[in-house]
Each structure stands twice: as C-alpha cells, then as structure tokens.
Amino acid sequence: MTEVVNAKCACKDCVCVFEVSKAVQKDNKYYCSDACADNHKNQSGCNHSCCDNCKG
C-alpha cells in the first residue's frame, strides 16, 4: 500500500494540489512547476488547467 501525500503549491497565487513525490522542491517548499518555484520570474504561468491565477 502506497501512501499518497498531497501538497498545495507554495506559490501564493497558485491553487494547484499535487502529489509530493511529483513536486518541484525548493527551499523545503513544494511547488507544482518550475515556473512557480522560480517565482514566475520568466513571466510564465504554471500551465495547469486547475489554476488561472499564476501567469507571472
């Protein structure tokens, strides 16, 4: 039996929830994508359909 641990993206604008094992981890926080982990400095969104909020 595999325990699935879900986390919410640490990006404050992001509403994505994902499995921790698939997350992008940075500074002991979990992010849904590299774009969120980089604080959207490249003006790119996380590109998840669940999330309209983060577009950089």
Ligand SMILES: [Zn+2]
């Ligand atoms: Zn998102």
Ligand SMILES: [Zn+2]
């Ligand atoms: Zn995110």
Ligand SMILES: [Zn+2]
């Ligand atoms: Zn984000």
